[in-house]
Amino acid sequence: MHITNRHIKQTPRNKDRSSLYTFGVSTSNLSLDDKLDKVKALNQEAFEKGGAIPIGRGATAYVYAPYGGVPGLVEGFTIGKDARHGGDFTNVRTVTVGPDCHSVGTSYPGLPKGIGAGDQRIVGSPHWWDAINTHF
Amino acid sequence: MIGSLQIAVMMDPFDEDSWDTTKGDHYTDLEIEGREWEELFFNVLQAPEGQKYIDGEDIQKYYEHQENLFKENLTDKGYPMLGRIWWMFRDTNYLPSEVHQLLAECLKLQKKTENVYALSTLGKLIAACYEALKINSGLCFLSD
Numbered sequence: 471m472h473i474t475n476r477h478i479k480q481t482p483r484n485k486d487r488s489s490l491y492t493f494g495v496s497t498s499n500l501s502l503d504d505k506l507d508k509v510k511a512l513n514q515e516a517f518e519k520g521g522a523i524p525i526g527r528g529a530t531a532y533v534y535a536p537y538g539g540v541p542g543l544v545e546g547f548t549i550g551k552d553a554r555h556g557g558d559f560t561n562v563r564t565v566t567v568g569p570d571c572h573s574v575g576t577s578y579p580g581l582p583k584g585i586g587a588g589d590q591r592i593v594g595s596p597h598w599w600d601a602i603n604t605h606f
Numbered sequence: 607m608i609g610s611l612q613i614a615v616m617m618d619p620f621d622e623d624s625w626d627t628t629k630g631d632h633y634t635d636l637e638i639e640g641r642e643w644e645e646l647f648f649n650v651l652q653a654p655e656g657q658k659y660i661d662g663e664d665i666q667k668y669y670e671h672q673e674n675l676f677k678e679n680l681t682d683k684g685y686p687m688l689g690r691i692w693w694m695f696r697d698t699n700y701l702p703s704e705v706h707q708l709l710a711e712c713l714k715l716q717k718k719t720e721n722v723y724a725l726s727t728l729g730k731l732i733a734a735c736y737e738a739l740k741i742n743s744g745l746c747f748l749s750d
Contacts, residue, residue: 483625569659584608
């Protein structure tokens with residue numbers, strides 16, 4: 471419910487205040503179920519491939535920033551808008567997983583607060599693009 | 607500790623769908639950061655860090671147990687409202703009728719500590735309480 475309200479649907483309380491999954495291009499035609507399925511798949515991938523950062527209570531944040539494209543021509547793999555980065559599009563995502571290595575607490579586009587883009591625990595290469603000049 | 611809690615003033619914080627800016631619901635510019643939370647609760651208030659997860663344990667029960675340990679410890683110390691902020695990765699809400707008590711706990715603790723991170727946290731909490739009290743509203747602390 472937290473992920474849905476805060477980072478997928480964005481209820482009025484969360485609008486413009488929290489990061490939003492966009493899955494690259496506009497997702498206006500996707501149903502909520504489709505978006506949830508995509509987020510689950512993204513979470514699984516971040517859990518398997520991302521860098522682990524302890525967050526207390528035995529839980530862990532996994533941060534993954536896959537980067538692709540053609541250098542200088544195409545930049546890609548935008549998964550959403552990062553509220554902590556002025557709403558810019560980003561390829562970075564964070565998922566928090568409980569000590570059971572199964573339950574997801576939250577997940578969102580962007581870095582956890584308190585972690586810099588150069589943190590060595592991040593797997594991948596974090597990038598941000600402004601909405602106007604983004605190349606998908 | 608990483609993470610943050612954005613602070614918003616909200617008339618009915620336990621009903622997310624009731625958000626209504628015409629009733630004064632709004633975000634403050636205040637945000638509690640991980641180090642601030644950690645210093646206030648673990649260094650100053652000496653809250654319990656909790657018990658280790660046992661493989662196979664029901665995860666919801668595990669979290670409930672962590673939350674209860676934290677709350678009960680701080681309630682025993684005279685800080686039941688502060689005790690609700692048990693983790694940076696969970697939302698916390700206060701009804702309008704509870705903001706006065708939260709404010710009182712923060713003011714009391716402010717006099718007892720010189721920890722700069724804890725004082726920073728308390729300063730933010732106190733400012734948020736005053737902002738809510740201006741319109742007899744509640745508060746919500748929103749995790750990422």
